[in-house]
Amino acid sequence: MKLLEQRILQDGIVKEGNILKVDSFLNHQIDVKLMNEIGKELKNIFGHKPITKILTIEASGIAAAAIAAQYFDVPVLFAKKAKSQNLDGDLYTSVVRSFTYGKDYTITVSKKFLNENDHVLIIDDFLAVGSAMKGLIDVCDQAGATVEGIGIMVEKGFQEGGKYLREAGYDLHSMAIIEKMEGTTITFRQE
Amino acid sequence: MKLLEQRILQDGIVKEGNILKVDSFLNHQIDVKLMNEIGKELKNIFGHKPITKILTIEASGIAAAAIAAQYFDVPVLFAKKAKSQNLDGDLYTSVVRSFTYGKDYTITVSKKFLNENDHVLIIDDFLAVGSAMKGLIDVCDQAGATVEGIGIMVEKGFQEGGKYLREAGYDLHSMAIIEKMEGTTITFRQE
Numbered sequence: 104m105k106l107l108e109q110r111i112l113q114d115g116i117v118k119e120g121n122i123l124k125v126d127s128f129l130n131h132q133i134d135v136k137l138m139n140e141i142g143k144e145l146k147n148i149f150g151h152k153p154i155t156k157i158l159t160i161e162a163s164g165i166a167a168a169a170i171a172a173q174y175f176d177v178p179v180l181f182a183k184k185a186k187s188q189n190l191d192g193d194l195y196t197s198v199v200r201s202f203t204y205g206k207d208y209t210i211t212v213s214k215k216f217l218n219e220n221d222h223v224l225i226i227d228d229f230l231a232v233g234s235a236m237k238g239l240i241d242v243c244d245q246a247g248a249t250v251e252g253i254g255i256m257v258e259k260g261f262q263e264g265g266k267y268l269r270e271a272g273y274d275l276h277s278m279a280i281i282e283k284m285e286g287t288t289i290t291f292r293q294e
Numbered sequence: 295m296k297l298l299e300q301r302i303l304q305d306g307i308v309k310e311g312n313i314l315k316v317d318s319f320l321n322h323q324i325d326v327k328l329m330n331e332i333g334k335e336l337k338n339i340f341g342h343k344p345i346t347k348i349l350t351i352e353a354s355g356i357a358a359a360a361i362a363a364q365y366f367d368v369p370v371l372f373a374k375k376a377k378s379q380n381l382d383g384d385l386y387t388s389v390v391r392s393f394t395y396g397k398d399y400t401i402t403v404s405k406k407f408l409n410e411n412d413h414v415l416i417i418d419d420f421l422a423v424g425s426a427m428k429g430l431i432d433v434c435d436q437a438g439a440t441v442e443g444i445g446i447m448v449e450k451g452f453q454e455g456g457k458y459l460r461e462a463g464y465d466l467h468s469m470a471i472i473e474k475m476e477g478t479t480i481t482f483r484q485e
Contacts, residue, residue: 132407133370135363161353166370169357172326179324179357186395204377216323 104144104278107256108291110137111279117287121259129256130163130228135170141278142171145226145254148276149175152251154224156180156217158243160210160235164227167256171226180216182239185209195245197238202231210235212242219247230255230277233264240273257281260292295469297331298447299482302470308478312450320447321354321419326361332469333362336417336445339467340366343442345415347371347408349434351401351426355418358447362417371407373430376400386436388429393422401426403433410438421446421468424455431464448472451483 116124128134154175159168160182172179185196185208194211201208217223225239236253243250250273258265258277261284268275280292307315319325345366350359351373363370376387376399385402392399408414416430427444434441441464449456449468452475459466471483 126404127406128369131372131374131404133360133363133372135360135370136367138360139364162356162372162374163352165353165356166360166372169324169326169329169360170364172324173330173361176327178319179326181322181324181353181357183322183353213317213322215318 104141106137106140107279110134111257111281112289115289117284117289121261121284123257123259123281123284123289125257133166135166138167138170141167141256142174144278145171145224145276146174149224149252149254149274152224153222154251155220155222156224156248158182158212158217158223158225158239159227160184160239163229167228168226171224171254175224178216180212182210182212182242185211195242197241197245199238200234202234210238210242212246214246217243217246217248221246221248222251223248224252224254225250226254228256230258230264230268230275231262233262233267236264236268252276254278295332295335297328298470301325301328302448302472303480306480308475308480312452312475314448314450314472314475314480316448324357326357329358329361332358332447333365335469336362336415336467337365340415340443340445340465343415344413345442346411346413347415347439349373349403349408349414349416349430350418351375351430354420358419359417362415362445366415369407371403373401373403373433376402386433388432388436390429391425393425401429401433403437405437408434408437408439412437412439413442414439415443415445416441417445419447421449421455421459421466422453424453424458427455427459443467445469 252274255277258280260280282292443465446468449471451471473483
């Protein structure tokens with residue numbers, strides 16, 4: 104999606120260790136107009152599917168998911184990062200490895216809100232190794248829900264998450280795929 | 295706001311200890327249509343003010359803030375809950391007491407995104423004792439930004455946060471104010 108690629112080139116900041124900071128428009132401060140354009144694009148891509156729910160994970164996926172949900176006319180459900188070990192029994196849970204913070208955490212989704220009749224579009228801001236995404240898919244599998252598609256704002260194409268998900272057959276679309284970052288130069292994958 | 299009050303009566307669940315669960319439409323699963331109506335109402339209330347930014351806090355305030363921001367045509371900024379002690383120097387920070395989890399946490403906002411030229415509308419899902427809200431106001435004060443108003447989805451009117459904020463002169467509007475919860479009976483404050 105050219106609009107997002109241009110914005111990343113304009114306002115993204117490349118930091119040491121293949122880190123891309125997009126906190127001025129995507130995951131700290133949020134450009135809601137840009138999110139609306141992304142929501143429309145996701146509707147173009149996945150609108151022919153019988154989506155019943157949009158699933159994301161707190162915190163930075165929520166804005167994109169909520170804005171996109173307006174175009175699909177379905178509720179948003181966001182997986183929570185568990186804050187205590189005393190989890191309610193009526194939860195789907197999955198353990199996610201965080202490479203940013205170097206530890207595991209547990210995500211939870213209430214069983215009340217996801218079941219075998221759901222056709223889910225999963226939306227998140229970033230895809231790198233795909234740990235969080237595997238957790239969200241695991242939750243859908245536990246619920247017997249169908250993962251109809253995955254919409255990502257920024258995919259780090261040089262990490263393995265996207266390759267894994269596409270080879271596993273998921274209908275994955277990333278609004279921007281970064282092929283490489285060298286110094287401060289960002290190269291996008293051409294599709 | 296009648297629409298939200300009706301929804302709370304219909305789908306809210308009162309649990310022991312004055313806990314109101316609204317996770318089916320507000321803070322786990324999100325009814326985006328309801329959020330749109332709330333966004334319009336917030337625009338009616340605060341639209342005459344020179345809002346430049348909507349500030350909220352992760353995670354459950356983000357959806358409401360992002361949807362509302364569309365009506366104000368301004369960016370959303372969400373305060374993060376600090377995950378490490380090693381905080382970047384370019385952050386406003388404030389310590390917030392969580393009564394739910396019985397401990398303090400630190401919220402952070404990048405100095406890049408809030409300054410003395412900003413006129414801020416703060417949006418959050420719940421207001422009870424007001425700890426998180428005081429942290430958000432503290433961040434605005436540090437930045438020299440003007441807090442133009444505070445928009446809350448559900449205020450627990452029997453806790454002191456709302457009273458404190460109104461007496462301190464903040465332009466606080468809550469879409470629903472719960473006066474009391476007895477057993478499973480919810481009574482709203484009439485304004």
